[in-house]
Amino acid sequence: MIRMSGRFRSALIIGGQGIRARKLRTLLSMLSLFLGVLAVVVVQAGSEFAQKELLADAERSMAKDGTLQMYMPPHEKAAPVALETLRGRQDAVAMFENRAIIGEPNVAPVNPGGAPFDQPGGPGRFYRCDNRGNCTDASQTGAPPGKAIELNLVALTGDIRPFRGFRQDSGQWLDFASAPSLAPRIVLNKEAAKGFTRYQVPAQMHVDNGTADSTPQIIGVVDDGGASYGPMAYVRADELLNWMKPVALSDGNARLQVLMSPQARDLEQTLKARLVAAGVQAGEIYVNRINARERVEDQLAMMRLIFLGMAALVLLIGTAGILNVGLATVGERIEEFALRRAVGTPRILLAGIVLSETLLTGLMTAGAAIGAGALGIKAGASMFGSRFPSLANVEFPWQAGVAGVVAGLVAGLLGGLIPAIRAARIPIATVMRA
Amino acid sequence: MSPDLTQPIGTPALIRLSGITKTLKGQQQPRTILDGVDLTVHSGESVAILGRSGSGKSTLLSLIGLFDRPDGGQYMLEEQDISRIAERRAAALRSARFGFVFQRFFLLKNLTAAQNVAMALVNGQGWLPRRKRRARVLEALEQVGIAHLAKNKPPKLSGGEQQRVAIARALVRDPRILLADEPTGALDTETGNLVIDALHSATERGCGLILVTHDHAHANRMGRVLRLQDGKLAPAHQQVVA
Numbered sequence A: 001m002i003r004m005s006g007r008f009r010s011a012l013i014i015g016g017q018g019i020r021a022r023k024l025r026t027l028l029s030m031l032s033l034f035l036g037v038l039a040v041v042v043v044q045a046g047s048e049f050a051q052k053e054l055l056a057d058a059e060r061s062m063a064k065d066g067t068l069q070m071y072m073p074p075h076e077k078a079a080p081v082a083l084e085t086l087r088g089r090q091d092a093v094a095m096f097e098n099r100a101i102i103g104e105p106n107v108a109p110v111n112p113g114g115a116p117f118d119q120p121g122g123p124g125r126f127y128r129c130d131n132r133g134n135c136t137d138a139s140q141t142g143a144p145p146g147k148a149i150e151l152n153l154v155a156l157t158g159d160i161r162p163f164r165g166f167r168q169d170s171g172q173w174l175d176f177a178s179a180p181s182l183a184p185r186i187v188l189n190k191e192a193a194k195g196f197t198r199y200q201v202p203a204q205m206h207v208d209n210g211t212a213d214s215t216p217q218i219i220g221v222v223d224d225g226g227a228s229y230g231p232m233a234y235v236r237a238d239e240l241l242n243w244m245k246p247v248a249l250s251d252g253n254a255r256l257q258v259l260m261s262p263q264a265r266d267l268e269q270t271l272k273a274r275l276v277a278a279g280v281q282a283g284e285i286y287v288n289r290i291n292a293r294e295r296v297e298d299q300l301a302m303m304r305l306i307f308l309g310m311a312a313l314v315l316l317i318g319t320a321g322i323l324n325v326g327l328a329t330v331g332e333r334i335e336e337f338a339l340r341r342a343v344g345t346p347r348i349l350l351a352g353i354v355l356s357e358t359l360l361t362g363l364m365t366a367g368a369a370i371g372a373g374a375l376g377i378k379a380g381a382s383m384f385g386s387r388f389p390s391l392a393n394v395e396f397p398w399q400a401g402v403a404g405v406v407a408g409l410v411a412g413l414l415g416g417l418i419p420a421i422r423a424a425r426i427p428i429a430t431v432m433r434a
Numbered sequence B: 001m002s003p004d005l006t007q008p009i010g011t012p013a014l015i016r017l018s019g020i021t022k023t024l025k026g027q028q029q030p031r032t033i034l035d036g037v038d039l040t041v042h043s044g045e046s047v048a049i050l051g052r053s054g055s056g057k058s059t060l061l062s063l064i065g066l067f068d069r070p071d072g073g074q075y076m077l078e079e080q081d082i083s084r085i086a087e088r089r090a091a092a093l094r095s096a097r098f099g100f101v102f103q104r105f106f107l108l109k110n111l112t113a114a115q116n117v118a119m120a121l122v123n124g125q126g127w128l129p130r131r132k133r134r135a136r137v138l139e140a141l142e143q144v145g146i147a148h149l150a151k152n153k154p155p156k157l158s159g160g161e162q163q164r165v166a167i168a169r170a171l172v173r174d175p176r177i178l179l180a181d182e183p184t185g186a187l188d189t190e191t192g193n194l195v196i197d198a199l200h201s202a203t204e205r206g207c208g209l210i211l212v213t214h215d216h217a218h219a220n221r222m223g224r225v226l227r228l229q230d231g232k233l234a235p236a237h238q239q240v241v242a
């Protein structure tokens, strides 16, 4: 053990001496290797960013990893049962999705069917079907066109952000701790916010199956990840329930979805049992566990492989550079190595000296490439941060640093192995003959 | 072989070669360079080896110094048979028992004199603490009278000074035996004498010395003078004359 570490130290110290004695050569080796290591660092950093971004997006539009998601077709008993079962639970939130129209009453909304506002060719025909399979043409209500916006109104029994990574865009998020307001406070998604800035509509909200229209207050805008899915608004369920009966929350076209924390298996069982007892078909209740990470990683794996392959190719060229310089250097140092062997340096230590030189070169290159990558990211963030909010405060991912160090070491090892073997094989007797 | 009167009877020999043979594969056909060499060297004894160019003197030294192995015969080092020793142990013995001096000095030009000497202390068996290392290096440089040049790099030293750095490198581990292959070959007579002085003083501390040389004056300062001829070692006439 002591002997091994003594050798290791000797190899490192003498290797360091060799590097200092041949600075220009070391610099040239580093240059040839730099692009390859940088490529590995950049690919690794890029895929870390992509994964983080895709994951954050998945958390906004679906739910965080491991979350239990329960959903079922509309059923009039579903909402009362869910409200009752979830009361006081912090580890689950029910979402009731209803159709709502905000604006002038009894007119055709500017986006029939809650369509996105920038649909090519304008909002087209839209059919709505109820749970008995009766479909009506929702875009042909016969009502005159007017100043109204149709959207999906999601009533929440609690704060949903622990389950879905909403990003606040402006204003505030719903405050579930305060006393419920008679004028429902709503938070728009970005698509809905677009509609409300484009069209001036009066503050009157009509909800399907509501008992009366209410006067909503818009308090904020969030990025819910589902921008392409049309305008949405989020509201506290208890505030909405001032204007409609619990059964209406999950009847007709309304949909119920419950998000539960990964540990809430008991709640899942209870809720399921009660729903079934209330008459919901057991086979129509679906529960699945969100595994966004796995899906995202699957999506990225191929891309990452392709790019890493290309980076490896560049790295290989750099390795050939190290190998070239290493072989030339060993050729020049034949006498030195023979002499070292003559004074008792074992072959393995000699090989270690050569290897430690290329490994140190690889490490220094990795340091330079990681530094360049980190600086580049900083520069990119300050240049494009305002345009892409997700870039605003990115940090250099440690995985990219590890990848750079590994790439540098592998290149040093590959480039140094053959020179090291050559150095160890130098015959003393031939060289030292006078 | 001349009887060795400087050693008490029964003292174990440092080196005992008997019937050593070595064949080198030349460009055309193999040539037997050494054909039954016998040699015994005791502690504190000095031996000169003369011989025509190409007679195999360097080849013999490379076998004694464990750079290479003999094809046949027996090599005893301090009563241990090392004729077929493995490379790992050979490296350890080179470091622990031998000091080498060559015609060319083999100094690394980007290291100082002291660092060149310290090189022989790095052998993978361990690493002396810095202060001990420095003390031993300076002691070795002092033995050859150039401690004041410790910080100079070889290009700034004269040939004689460089060779004395090389001798200090050979002495720094307190070797049992010094092998010198034409150490004065590249030096003028006066400087050569200084180098031989340095080598000779090592034998006074009990070190064995084998000196290969073409210079009869230098050879005659050794305790015994041998000649390598036709692959065998024999006493040289010069000794009788001197």
Ligand SMILES: Nc1ncnc2c1ncn2[C@@H]1O[C@H](COP(=O)(O)OP(=O)(O)OP(=O)(O)O)[C@@H](O)[C@H]1O
Pocket: A430, A433, A434, B024, B025, B026, B027, B033, B051, B052, B053, B054, B055, B056, B057, B058, B059, B060
């Ligand atoms: N690697 C080798 N392969 C084959 N033959 C060799 C090799 N090295 C040396 N020889 C031959 O072996 C013979 C002895 O060489 P050696 O170097 O031992 O002679 P030497 O006595 O030291 O000569 P010099 O006085 O010129 O140094 C020479 O004829 C040389 O040509």
Ligand SMILES: [Mg+2]
Pocket: A433, A434, B057, B058, B059, B181
């Ligand atoms: Mg010779």
